[in-house]
Amino acid sequence: MDLETRRALLQRYREGPAVVAAALAGATDAELDARPADGGWTAREVAIHLPDSEINGAVRLRRLVAEDEPHIIGYDQERWAERLYYNRPIAAALAALTAIRGLNAELLDALTEEEWQRAGTHSESGRYGLDTWLPTYAAHAHDHADQIRRALAEARDQAVAVPA
Numbered sequence: 001m002d003l004e005t006r007r008a009l010l011q012r013y014r015e016g017p018a019v020v021a022a023a024l025a026g027a028t029d030a031e032l033d034a035r036p037a038d039g040g041w042t043a044r045e046v047a048i049h050l051p052d053s054e055i056n057g058a059v060r061l062r063r064l065v066a067e068d069e070p071h072i073i074g075y076d077q078e079r080w081a082e083r084l085y086y087n088r089p090i091a092a093a094l095a096a097l098t099a100i101r102g103l104n105a106e107l108l109d110a111l112t113e114e115e116w117q118r119a120g121t122h123s124e125s126g127r128y129g130l131d132t133w134l135p136t137y138a139a140h141a142h143d144h145a146d147q148i149r150r151a152l153a154e155a156r157d158q159a160v161a162v163p164a
Contacts, residue, residue, distance in 0.1 A: 009135055011116055023148040053077070
């Protein structure tokens with residue numbers, strides 16, 4: 001990954017929490033909990049998923065930097081959503097997302113070029129290095145912000161369609 005691409009991805013990574021917060025702004029509890037017609041996650045579930053994913057990402061990042069040839073373990077996000085009470089309030093989740101991303105960004109800023117070349121093996125996808133990690137996590141919050149916006153728009157459309 002060239003330096004320009006890396007810088008752009010790091011900027012996108014840093015912007016993620018603000019993009020998610022903006023997507024959630026003004027949402028009511030009813031809108032956060034409305035299940036999309038396709039059966040996908042509610043906006044609340046997505047919001048709580050994000051810091052869980054970041055926790056995994058933070059561990060992966062640290063293992064890639066600190067360990068030689070680490071084995072990166074996948075996780076079942078659907079099971080996490082089922083078992084980790086994704087019906088909780090979202091304020092702490094958003095704060096955690098912001099904090100974890102801040103810590104990770106500081107670490108990424110400190111890495112040497114040699115450290116950027118480190119890699120291990122992912123249990124589901126094979127070779128996994130920082131050149132895989134950064135594009136994945138740089139897009140993750142933005143992709144889920146889009147999912148949140150769609151879920152909230154659908155919830156609002158349904159609320160308008162049903163007469164009070």
